[in-house]
Amino acid sequence: MSETGTASGPSSSPSSGPGTAGFRPDVIVIGGGLHGCSAALHLSMRGVRVLVLEKDHVARHASGVNAGGVRQLGRHVAEVPLSVASMELWHRIGELVDDDCGFESHGQIKVAETEEELDGLQARVDELRALGFGHEETIGRDELRALVPAIADHCVGALVSRRDGAAIPFRTTFAFRRKAIALGARFQEGGAVTRLSRRGGLWTVETAEGGRFEAPVVVNCAGAWADRIAAQVGEPVPLEVIAPMLMITARVPPFIKPVVGAAGRTLSFKQFPNGTVLIGGGLLGRAERDENRTELDFSQVSVNARTVWDLFPIMRGATVVRSWAGIEARMPDQIPVIGPSGTEPDLFHAFGFSAHGFQLGPIVGRITADLITGGSTDLPIAPFRIGRFAA
Structure with a gap:
C-alpha cells in the first residue's frame, strides 16, 4: 500500500x-x-x-463462547456461497493457522419430527439444487437411526450436510x-x-x-x-444486541457424533469427546452491552431442555452443570x-x-x-x- x-x-x-x-x-x-x-x-x-x-x-x-458449529446446513441462501467456500478452508484449517482448532467433521443433521417437516426439508434441498448446490440431502427414518441411534422413535427423517461439524471457538x-x-x-x-x-x-x-x-x-x-x-x-x-444461551451437561457415555438440530424447534446439540453434551440453538437471555454482561432467561433454558428430553430419551437423567450467554449482534x-x-x-x-x-x-x-x-x-x-x- x-x-x-x-x-x-x-x-x-x-x-x-x-x-x-x-x-x-x-x-x-x-x-x-x-x-x-x-x-x-x-x-x-x-x-x-x-x-x-x-x-x-x-x-x-x-x-x-458460541456453540462452535461449523455448518453449511440451513444457511440463508445469500450466505450459501460464502459458507461453501469457508468449508473448504475449514477442512484444511491446520494449514491455515497451524492448529486443527478442535475441528471434527461428523456432519450436521436437522431432524424432522413429522412428515410435514420432512417435506419442508426436501423443498429446501430442491431450492439449493436449483441454485447449483448439492451439500444438503434428506434422509429417511432408517438412515437417521443409523447416524443417530439415540434419536427418539417418533422422528421420521432429517436434512443432512455431511461435511459439516464443529470446532472449539x-x-x-x-x-x-x-x-x-x-x-x-x-x-x-x-x-x-x-x-x-x-x-x-x-x-x-x-x-x-x-x-x-x-x-x-x-x-x-x-x-x-x-x-x-x-x-x-x-x-x-x-443492530440488535442479543445474548444466545448455551448449557453443558456432566459427562455421559458417548452416544452421538454428528451435531443435531431440529426442523420445528430451536436446538443445537453435540457431544464432546470427553462425554459432556453442549445444548444451545439460539434461545436468548438478556444482554447489557454497556456493562459487558448477560443474564440468563431460565424459562428459555427450560425450553431447550424440554426439546432434548423429547428428542433424546437417553439424556433424561443427565445433569446440567453450567449455563451461559455471549453478547452478539443480530440484524x-x-x-x-x-x-x-x-x-x-x-x-x-x-x-x-x-x-x-x-x-x-x-x-x-x-x-x-x-x-x-x-x-x-x-x-x-x-x-x-x-x-x-x-x-
Whole structure:
C-alpha cells in the first residue's frame, strides 16, 4: 500500500504479542473476535501491516463462547456461497493457522419430527439444487437411526450436510490470532474505540484509555458494538444486541457424533469427546452491552431442555452443570454486514453475524483482504452491503 500511518498510545494500555510503539499499520481492525482475527491473518499473509484494537481481550464475547458449529446446513441462501467456500478452508484449517482448532467433521443433521417437516426439508434441498448446490440431502427414518441411534422413535427423517461439524471457538479464535502475530500483526487489548475520524487520507482511531492510532484503512469488526462505529461515519444500522444461551451437561457415555438440530424447534446439540453434551440453538437471555454482561432467561433454558428430553430419551437423567450467554449482534434480516462502507473510502465492515457467524470466520477474513488489497472479491457479497438499511 502506498501510505502508512502512525500508532501511539499510553504505555500502560494492555497489549499482546509485540508492542505497538513505533508500529506503522496499513490497516486498523476494530474488534478482536474471530472475524477481526481472521481479517488480520489474511491481510498479514499478503504483507499488509495490521493493528487489531480490542476493547476487552480477544474472544471475550461471542467468538469465545458460541456453540462452535461449523455448518453449511440451513444457511440463508445469500450466505450459501460464502459458507461453501469457508468449508473448504475449514477442512484444511491446520494449514491455515497451524492448529486443527478442535475441528471434527461428523456432519450436521436437522431432524424432522413429522412428515410435514420432512417435506419442508426436501423443498429446501430442491431450492439449493436449483441454485447449483448439492451439500444438503434428506434422509429417511432408517438412515437417521443409523447416524443417530439415540434419536427418539417418533422422528421420521432429517436434512443432512455431511461435511459439516464443529470446532472449539476459543481455541479457534486464538489460533487465528497467534498466526496473525507470527506474520507481523499487532494486537492492542483493553481499550474501547471511542472516536473514528478521517483527514488527509488517514483514519484516526481513539480509545477510551487515551490511545490514538492512525492508518489509511479501517475494518469494523466490532460485533455487538459495531453499530456505534458505523454511526460515526453516517451509516446507522438497526443492530440488535442479543445474548444466545448455551448449557453443558456432566459427562455421559458417548452416544452421538454428528451435531443435531431440529426442523420445528430451536436446538443445537453435540457431544464432546470427553462425554459432556453442549445444548444451545439460539434461545436468548438478556444482554447489557454497556456493562459487558448477560443474564440468563431460565424459562428459555427450560425450553431447550424440554426439546432434548423429547428428542433424546437417553439424556433424561443427565445433569446440567453450567449455563451461559455471549453478547452478539443480530440484524433484522438475519444476515451480516460485509463489505465496503457506503459513505467513506477505505472503511470496511464485517459484523452482525446474527448468532451464526463462526463457520464464516475464515472466509470473511479472506474476503476482507481481497477487498482491501485488490478492490474486489470473487464471492457474491452484494446482499450484505451496509447500504441495504439506508431507507
